[in-house]
Amino acid sequence: MAEAEAQKATATATAHGGTNxxxxxxxxxxxxxxxxxxxxxxxxxxxxxxxxxxxxxLYEPPQxxxxxxxxxxxxxxxxxxxxxxxxxxxxxxxEGFYALITVCTxxxxxxxxxxxxxxxxxxxxxxGFYTSGINFExxxxxxxxxxxxxxxxxxxxxxxxxxxxLFEKGGxxxxxxxxxxxx
Amino acid sequence: xxxxxxxxxNGLFQPSIALTLTxxxxxxxxxxxxxxxxxxxxxxxVVASPVLFFAISAFDENFWIQFKRPDNxxxxxxxxxxxxxxxxxxxxxxxxxxxxREGRPPKEAEPxxxxxxxxxxxxxxxxxxxxxxxxxxxxxxxxxxPAPLEEPANPQLTPNPSKAPxxxxxxxxxxxxxxxxxAGVVIPTFIIIGLMAIPYLxxxxxxxxxxxxxERKSEVFLFQFGFxxxxxxxxxxGTFLRGPNWNFYGPYEYWDAHKLxxxxxxxxxxxxxxxxxxxxxxxxxxxxxxxxxxLMLGYFVALPVWLASSFLRKYFEQMGMxxxxxxxxxxxxxxxxxxxxxxxxxxxLKYFVAIxxxxxxx
Numbered sequence: 081m082a083e084a085e086a087q088k089a090t091a092t093a094t095a096h097g098g099t100n101x102x103x104x105x106x107x108x109x110x111x112x113x114x115x116x117x118x119x120x121x122x123x124x125x126x127x128x129x130x131x132x133x134x135x136x137x138l139y140e141p142p143q144x145x146x147x148x149x150x151x152x153x154x155x156x157x158x159x160x161x162x163x164x165x166x167x168x169x170x171x172x173x174x175e176g177f178y179a180l181i182t183v184c185t186x187x188x189x190x191x192x193x194x195x196x197x198x199x200x201x202x203x204x205x206x207x208g209f210y211t212s213g214i215n216f217e218x219x220x221x222x223x224x225x226x227x228x229x230x231x232x233x234x235x236x237x238x239x240x241x242x243x244x245x246l247f248e249k250g251g252x253x254x255x256x257x258x259x260x261x262x263x
Numbered sequence: 264x265x266x267x268x269x270x271x272x273n274g275l276f277q278p279s280i281a282l283t284l285t286x287x288x289x290x291x292x293x294x295x296x297x298x299x300x301x302x303x304x305x306x307x308x309v310v311a312s313p314v315l316f317f318a319i320s321a322f323d324e325n326f327w328i329q330f331k332r333p334d335n336x337x338x339x340x341x342x343x344x345x346x347x348x349x350x351x352x353x354x355x356x357x358x359x360x361x362x363x364r365e366g367r368p369p370k371e372a373e374p375x376x377x378x379x380x381x382x383x384x385x386x387x388x389x390x391x392x393x394x395x396x397x398x399x400x401x402x403x404x405x406x407x408x409p410a411p412l413e414e415p416a417n418p419q420l421t422p423n424p425s426k427a428p429x430x431x432x433x434x435x436x437x438x439x440x441x442x443x444x445x446a447g448v449v450i451p452t453f454i455i456i457g458l459m460a461i462p463y464l465x466x467x468x469x470x471x472x473x474x475x476x477x478e479r480k481s482e483v484f485l486f487q488f489g490f491x492x493x494x495x496x497x498x499x500x501g502t503f504l505r506g507p508n509w510n511f512y513g514p515y516e517y518w519d520a521h522k523l524x525x526x527x528x529x530x531x532x533x534x535x536x537x538x539x540x541x542x543x544x545x546x547x548x549x550x551x552x553x554x555x556x557x558l559m560l561g562y563f564v565a566l567p568v569w570l571a572s573s574f575l576r577k578y579f580e581q582m583g584m585x586x587x588x589x590x591x592x593x594x595x596x597x598x599x600x601x602x603x604x605x606x607x608x609x610x611x612l613k614y615f616v617a618i619x620x621x622x623x624x625x
Binding site: 203248 | 417418419420421422423424425435438439440441442443446447507508509510521523526527528613614617619620622624
């Protein structure tokens with residue numbers, strides 16, 4: 081019965097002088113089309129995902145800023161007022177000033193300045209740093225980083241976070257990492 | 264009297280003592296497994312111990328503050344589940360060990376246990392019931408105890424203490440003792456690879472499909488050491504004993520953010536060059552870290568060779584060279600973690616090898 085129908089269909093196709101629907105469907109490259117569509121969709125999703133990794137709005141505090149006149153700071157004081165806005169502590173010791181970047185060198189949490197214990201202490205894994213920024217407890221493998229600190233033309237202290245000075249690379253000997261006090 | 268007891272308990276939960284007690288407790292549970300599973304009084308005490316601990320401790324106001332936190336309540340529940348199911352599996356294992364000694368098959372091989380049931384309706388039906396019950400439990404729980412929400416994220420303000428999700432507290436604890444790339448990348452990778460490697464390293468067919476302890480003592484104990492001591496205990500410790508500034512606090516101690524804990528760490532190189540030889544640190548890193556590097560090479564290269572001819576001889580002969588090397592290294596990495604923790608707690612050792620010149624620390 082089925083054979084007879086197939087014969088009939090072939091006969092019809094031959095009669096029309098072209099391919100019939102069955103041959104046409106069989107010759108159409110479905111698999112190739114499917115793979116092309118799949119690859120295209122995957123590329124689109126991949127591109128969209130990559131685009132998603134880059135934020136539309138980027139919150140970046142200014143890298144270069146002024147923190148006030150040298151006379152505003154007390155000797156031995158760690159100024160925590162710039163932590164929220166700029167992410168630095170400005171420290172005034174006997175000789176002058178330096179700016180420590182508020183990023184723990186272990187895994188990048190923000191340590192707290194504990195005035196009573198005279199140290200920076202990280203709440204994530206307990207790393208501790210002296211006022212100088214040297215690491216002495218917990219897992220932090222290296223000291224806190226210092227930012228460039230200079231005197232601006234208007235007499236204010238200017239801090240530039242884009243320039244970092246690392247103790248273990250000898251950066252703290254650089255004149256820009258420390259600002260001597262001159263009255 | 265109560266105060267004295269609380270001080271004593273706080274002392275007991277000092278990390279070095281608490282870790283030792285946990286190891287001893289796990290070992291004792293397997294050593295005295297017959298008493299633990301068959302003596303009704305001891306069995307009830309073991310199973311009820313987490314409930315007793317949390318119920319009695321909840322009367323202490325400092326413990327209550329931490330206990331009632333919405334994210335800590337499941338940890339208390341988890342402690343009960345872990346102890347109960349560990350005990351229950353041990354009981355089934357001891358029963359089977361007795362049967363095997365009498366020459367009978369394990370309970371799971373009895374004909375009435377071998378009866379098979381249909382997926383539909385038997386399994387799917389109980390799965391549906393479980394799904395409904397767990398959904399009801401979760402809905403009621405989330406209504407009664409809302410999940411904690413904190414203020415909007417601020418990159419300049421890290422919460423104090425800042426804790427990982429509970430299942431990562433063990434890893435966060437390891438991060439205190441090891442360099443980030445070791446504790447955050449290498450050790451977690453080894454844990455995953457190690458768990459995947461178990462069926463290839465442990466090819467002992469005994470215990471397949473039935474509970475037993477006597478037929479695979481060291482294997483069971485080794486796994487439980489990694490799970491109960493190095494995972495569950497560290498989760499408990501991270502939840503209830505780690506407070507502000509990531510300091511240790513006893514369970515009945517107030518979490519005073521200004522608690523002063525001297526933790527000045529010393530590198531192995533400083534111990535050797537400065538304290539014992541008294542000549543100060545050499546400036547070149549290879550000379551400075553020479554002893555630490557030798558120690559680590561000895562631990563990871565010489566020790567497996569020596570163990571292969573002594574304590575682990577049986578395993579070396581069973582496994583052959585390739586699998587023994589993998590097994591011994593996974594084992595040594597696992598044991599290095601408590602070794603390092605003890606050294607940090609007792610002598611404030613920071614790193615065996617510390618080369619900040621190119622961020623290589625062990």
